[in-house]
Amino acid sequence: MSRIVVSGYYGSKNAGDEAMLAAMLEVLGDLDPKLHITVISANPEDTAKRHGVEAVSWLDGLGIWRALRHADLLLSGGGSLLQNVTSRRSLYYYMAIIFMAMLAGVRVMLYAQGIGPIRGHLPRRIMRWIGNRVDHITVRDVGSLDELRDMGITKPPIECTADPVLAIHPVDKALGRAIFHAYHADGAKPVVGISVRDWQGWTHYKEVIAEVSDQIVREFSARVVFLPMQFPEDVKAAESVAALTKEPCTVLQDEYTTTEFLSLVGNMDLMLGIRLHALIFAGVMGVPMIGISYDPKIDRFLDSIGEKPVGRLQDITVDELMTEVRRKWQAKQSFREQNAKLLAQLREKACRNAEIALSLIEEKKK
Numbered sequence: 447m448s449r450i451v452v453s454g455y456y457g458s459k460n461a462g463d464e465a466m467l468a469a470m471l472e473v474l475g476d477l478d479p480k481l482h483i484t485v486i487s488a489n490p491e492d493t494a495k496r497h498g499v500e501a502v503s504w505l506d507g508l509g510i511w512r513a514l515r516h517a518d519l520l521l522s523g524g525g526s527l528l529q530n531v532t533s534r535r536s537l538y539y540y541m542a543i544i545f546m547a548m549l550a551g552v553r554v555m556l557y558a559q560g561i562g563p564i565r566g567h568l569p570r571r572i573m574r575w576i577g578n579r580v581d582h583i584t585v586r587d588v589g590s591l592d593e594l595r596d597m598g599i600t601k602p603p604i605e606c607t608a609d610p611v612l613a614i615h616p617v618d619k620a621l622g623r624a625i626f627h628a629y630h631a632d633g634a635k636p637v638v639g640i641s642v643r644d645w646q647g648w649t650h651y652k653e654v655i656a657e658v659s660d661q662i663v664r665e666f667s668a669r670v671v672f673l674p675m676q677f678p679e680d681v682k683a684a685e686s687v688a689a690l691t692k693e694p695c696t697v698l699q700d701e702y703t704t705t706e707f708l709s710l711v712g713n714m715d716l717m718l719g720i721r722l723h724a725l726i727f728a729g730v731m732g733v734p735m736i737g738i739s740y741d742p743k744i745d746r747f748l749d750s751i752g753e754k755p756v757g758r759l760q761d762i763t764v765d766e767l768m769t770e771v772r773r774k775w776q777a778k779q780s781f782r783e784q785n786a787k788l789l790a791q792l793r794e795k796a797c798r799n800a801e802i803a804l805s806l807i808e809e810k811k812k
Contacts, residue, residue, distance in 0.1 A: 457487030462723025523557030
């Protein structure tokens with residue numbers, strides 16, 4: 447039986463990261479149903495229950511070491527783990543896990559990572575040392591390739607694939623309809639989903655999104671539903687926007703599984719998102735999307751499907767956001783078809799991550 451340890455931002459109630467883990471496990475399991483996988487998690491009990499895997503606490507150094515000593519491969523990813531913009535300490539933590547695996551004699555793969563930004567001479571120097579000693583790197587976008595090149599990471603095989611979530615299978619929409627019904631948000635009206643988050647203490651963009659929400663309700667006779675990707679933080683962020691609206695809107699206030707999130711998004715006619723994986727969920731479920739940039743990962747994903755963010759979070763305006771809403775609304779079907787072709791290619795690339803991971807294990811055994 448082959449053994450894999452997965453390191454990432456898991457067990458922290460972030461829907462995007464939980465979806466990445468679910469997608470990784472789904473594809474790896476399809477390729478090798480007998481795999482034994484241990485996940486390093488902020489909440490091992492929740493991770494074990496939610497995903498049906500063995501889990502060890504991210505603070506349990508001895509437990510992590512034992513798992514690595516018995517492993518064939520460490521997968522570091524997916525997501526934007528190797529950056530120091532949202533947290534300086536987390537970059538050192540994830541590099542330390544990689545170093546532990548090296549000490550344990552375990553092969554290491556950076557799995558569909560979003561690399562950077564990494565700022566500062568020392569962090570970049572350490573990352574260059576670590577990056578040039580792993581066994582294989584896949585990144586989820588071209589921008590991450592550029593980051594690796596700028597840091598001088600060139601020795602391991604490096605490949606641009608796609609976000610792991612893009613490999614996940616679309617789901618039935620019945621679950622989402624049931625949740626809408628429970629919130630009295632069902633019926634014949636079209637639905638526009640909005641995913642917001644707090645960022646840098648800014649408030650201007652919340653006022654803009656509240657006004658846009660009102661205009662969507664009035665102009666398209668649509669229902670606006672706020673979707674929390676990070677629980678419970680995004681519920682509070684959505685409520686702060688909803689408090690500024692004049693027209694009715696719905697804030698979903700519960701924590702959902704990956705399947706429930708996908709089903710909810712599948713019932714939407716348009717997704718407007720600040721969170722990356724709200725946009726990726728829309729892609730998986732064939733829903734037109736509009737992204738607002740606050741981090742390079744938003745721009746990179748949209749670029750991969752031939753789109754651009756509508757604006758930047760710090761200076762987004764009602765006019766530019768509504769112009770894009772109208773453009774997407776009037777041609778929803780053509781955008782669905784256009785995105786579907788590109789996303790089919792990205793789905794194949796996302797599956798490639800798992801194929802490479804298993805090939806590293808096979809090479810080691812030979």
